[in-house]
Amino acid sequence: xxxxxxxxxxRGVALTDVALERLLPGSEVLPHSIHRAMRHSVFAGGKRxxxxxxxxxxxxxxxxxxxxxxxxxxxxxxxHTYSLIHDDLPALDNDDLRRGKPTxxxxxxxxxxxxxxxxxxxxxxxxxxxxxxxxxxxxxxxKEVAVATGTGVGGSLPPGMIGGQVMDVEGEGQxxxxxxxxAIHRAKTGALITVSIVxxxxxxxxxxxxxxxxxxxxxxxxxxxxxxxxxxxxxQSSESLGxxxxxxxxxxxxxxxxxxxxxxxxRQADALVKDAFLALDxxxxxxxxxxxxxxxxxxxxx
Amino acid sequence: xxxxxxxxxxRGVALTDVALERLLPGSEVLPHSIHRAMRHSVFAGGKRxxxxxxxxxxxxxxxxxxxxxxxxxxxxxxxHTYSLIHDDLPALDNDDLRRGKPTxxxxxxxxxxxxxxxxxxxxxxxxxxxxxxxxxxxxxxxKEVAVATGTGVGGSLPPGMIGGQVMDVEGEGQxxxxxxxxAIHRAKTGALITVSIVxxxxxxxxxxxxxxxxxxxxxxxxxxxxxxxxxxxxxQSSESLGxxxxxxxxxxxxxxxxxxxxxxxxRQADALVKDAFLALDxxxxxxxxxxxxxxxxxxxxx
Numbered sequence: 001x002x003x004x005x006x007x008x009x010x011r012g013v014a015l016t017d018v019a020l021e022r023l024l025p026g027s028e029v030l031p032h033s034i035h036r037a038m039r040h041s042v043f044a045g046g047k048r049x050x051x052x053x054x055x056x057x058x059x060x061x062x063x064x065x066x067x068x069x070x071x072x073x074x075x076x077x078x079x080h081t082y083s084l085i086h087d088d089l090p091a092l093d094n095d096d097l098r099r100g101k102p103t104x105x106x107x108x109x110x111x112x113x114x115x116x117x118x119x120x121x122x123x124x125x126x127x128x129x130x131x132x133x134x135x136x137x138x139x140x141x142x143k144e145v146a147v148a149t150g151t152g153v154g155g156s157l158p159p160g161m162i163g164g165q166v167m168d169v170e171g172e173g174q175x176x177x178x179x180x181x182x183a184i185h186r187a188k189t190g191a192l193i194t195v196s197i198v199x200x201x202x203x204x205x206x207x208x209x210x211x212x213x214x215x216x217x218x219x220x221x222x223x224x225x226x227x228x229x230x231x232x233x234x235x236q237s238s239e240s241l242g243x244x245x246x247x248x249x250x251x252x253x254x255x256x257x258x259x260x261x262x263x264x265x266x267r268q269a270d271a272l273v274k275d276a277f278l279a280l281d282x283x284x285x286x287x288x289x290x291x292x293x294x295x296x297x298x299x300x301x302x
Numbered sequence: 303x304x305x306x307x308x309x310x311x312x313r314g315v316a317l318t319d320v321a322l323e324r325l326l327p328g329s330e331v332l333p334h335s336i337h338r339a340m341r342h343s344v345f346a347g348g349k350r351x352x353x354x355x356x357x358x359x360x361x362x363x364x365x366x367x368x369x370x371x372x373x374x375x376x377x378x379x380x381x382h383t384y385s386l387i388h389d390d391l392p393a394l395d396n397d398d399l400r401r402g403k404p405t406x407x408x409x410x411x412x413x414x415x416x417x418x419x420x421x422x423x424x425x426x427x428x429x430x431x432x433x434x435x436x437x438x439x440x441x442x443x444x445k446e447v448a449v450a451t452g453t454g455v456g457g458s459l460p461p462g463m464i465g466g467q468v469m470d471v472e473g474e475g476q477x478x479x480x481x482x483x484x485a486i487h488r489a490k491t492g493a494l495i496t497v498s499i500v501x502x503x504x505x506x507x508x509x510x511x512x513x514x515x516x517x518x519x520x521x522x523x524x525x526x527x528x529x530x531x532x533x534x535x536x537x538q539s540s541e542s543l544g545x546x547x548x549x550x551x552x553x554x555x556x557x558x559x560x561x562x563x564x565x566x567x568x569r570q571a572d573a574l575v576k577d578a579f580l581a582l583d584x585x586x587x588x589x590x591x592x593x594x595x596x597x598x599x600x601x602x603x604x
Binding site for chain 2: 025029030031033034035038082086089091092109110111112114115117118119121122123125126128129130134135136138139140142143145146147149150151152159160162163165166167169170
C-alpha cells in the first residue's frame with residue numbers, strides 16, 4: 001500500500017526513535033557523561049533517513065512488514081551519528097552547531113565526544129550482531145556495513161565513508177574537480193545510504209539479483225542526496241538548515257555546485273533519481289513507498 | 303606440546319604480523335595518509351599479546367592447530383591499536399611517544415589520527431565478519447567483542463573498554479580508591495584481554511561450560527596484566543618501556559600501586575594468576591602453553 005511521504009517520514013522517525021531509546025544506555029547509567037553525550041547527538045532531531053530506507057527496502061523485498069528491521073535502522077543511525085560527531089571535531093570540520101544544537105564536543109568536551117563517537121560505532125555492531133535474522137544474514141550485514149564505512153581498499157571496492165572523510169579533509173583548499181567531488185560524495189555520504197538499502201534487502205532475505213538491483217538504486221540515490229545537500233547549503237539560511245550555512249563555500253570545500261553550478265546540479269540530481277528508479281522495475285508497485293522516500297530526498301528544503 | 307614462552311611469543315608476533323600485513327590496506331592505496339597512519343600504529347612493535355591469547359586458547363580448546371584463528375587475533379589487535387591511537391590524542395592522554403615511536407597524531411596530525419582509529423575499529427569488524435568459522439560463531443564473536451569494548455550497560459554487564467577510558471579521564475585529579483581502580487582496570491584493559499580468550503574459545507567451538515571457565519580465567523589474567531603494567535610504569539625507565547615512564551604518577555592517575563603499594567601489588571598479581579589457573583583445570587596438560595603466556599604477563603619487564 002502506497003502512503004504519503006510525510007506519513008512514511010513520520011513513521012520512520014517514530015519507529016527509529018523508539019528503537020534507539022531502547023538500545024542506547026540511559027542517561028543514568030554509569031559512566032554518565034558518555035551516555036549523555038551519545039544521547040545528545042543521537043536525539044538531536046535527525047530525520048532518520050537511513051533507517052527509513054532500510055525499513056522500506058525490507059518491506060518491499062519481503063512483501064510485508066518486517067519484524068525487527070528497525071534495529072538494523074537504529075544501528076545505521078548510530079553509525080551515521082558517530083561519523084557526524086567525529087566530523088564536527090575541532091581537528092576536522094570544527095563545527096559548533098549541528099541540527100540547531102551545540103555539537104557533541106561543544107556540549108561535552110573533546111575527550112568525551114571522541115569516545116562517544118567510538119562507542120556509537122561499537123554499539124552499532126553489537127546491535128547488528130543481535131539482529132533477529134539468520135546468523136548468515138547478520139554476518140553479511142556486518143560485512144557490508146564495515147566495508148561501506150571503512151577506508152576502501154583501492155581498485156576492487158569503492159572507497160567507504162571514512163575514506164571519503166579523508167579525501168574531504170585533504171582536498172580542502174584545492175580547486176575541486178568533477179572526479180574528485182564525485183569520489184568524495186560517493187564515499188562520504190553515498191556508501192552509507194547505499195548500504196542502508198542493501199542491508200534492508202539482505203535482512204528481508206533478498207536474492208543476489210535483487211541485492212544487485214538495490215545496490216544500483218542505492219548508489220544513484222546516495223549521490224543525488226549529497227548533491228541536493230550541497231545545493232541546500234548554498235541556497236538556504238542557517239536557521240532553516242539547523243547548521244552553519246555557506247560553510248562549504250567559505251572553506252572552499254569540494255561541492256557539486258562548485259563544479260557544475262546550482263541549476264545543473266539540480267538537473268543531475270533529478271536525472272539520477274529517475275535512473276535509480278529503473279533498477280526497481282522488478283519490484284513493481286511494491287516499490288512505490290521506497291520511491292516516494294527517494295523522491296523526497298531530492299525535493300527536500302532542509 | 304608445551305613450548306618455551308619466548309618461542310610462543312615470537313610465533314605469536316610472526317603469525318599476527320603476517321595476517322595484519324595481509325588485512326591492512328597497503329601504504330600505496332588511496333587515500334594514502336590514513337593507510338600509512340593505520341600501519342604506523344599497527345606496526346609500531348606491539349607484542350601481540352591479545353592475538354597470542356586468542357590463538358593459544360583456540361588450540362587448547364580444539365586440541366590441535368586452528369586454521370584462520372590468526373585473523374581473529376589480528377582483529378583484536380586492530381581494536382587494541384585503535385584504542386591506543388585515540389587514548390594518546392591531545393584531548394585525552396596527550397602522549398607523544400608510544401612503543402618508542404611518535405604517536406599517530408604526532409606523525410600524521412589529529413584529524414587523520416582520529417579517522418585512523420575509527421577505520422581500525424571498522425576493519426576489525428570486517429575481519430570478524432570474514433572469519434573462517436560458522437556464521438553462528440562469527441556473530442557471537444562480534445557480539446562479545448562489541449560488548450567488551452563498549453561503554454557497559456550498568457548492572458547486568460561489566461563495563462567495557464570505552465567505559466574504562468571514560469572513568470579514567472574523569473577520575474584524574476581525584477584520590478584513587480581501590481574500588482575505582484579495580485573498576486577502571488577491569489574495564490579499560492581487562493575486558494579486551496578477557497574477550498581475546500573467550501573469543502578464541504568460541505572460534506574453536508568450545509562448550510558453554512568451557513567458555514565460562516575461559517571467562518573466569520580471562521578476568522583474573524586481565525586484571526593481573528594491568529597491575530603489572532602499573533608497577534612497571536613506576537619502576538622502569540622510559541627507555542626500557544618505550545613510553546614516557548612515571549606519567550601515571552605525574553598526572554595522579556588511578557593505579558594499583560597508588561592504592562596498595564608496589565610490593566602488595568606484585569603479590570596480588572601473582573595470586574590472581576594462580577587463581578586464574580584453577581579455571582583451566584578441566585583442560586589438563588593442554589593448558590600448559592596458555593599458562594606459560596599468562597605467567598609471562600606477570601613476570602615481564604617491559
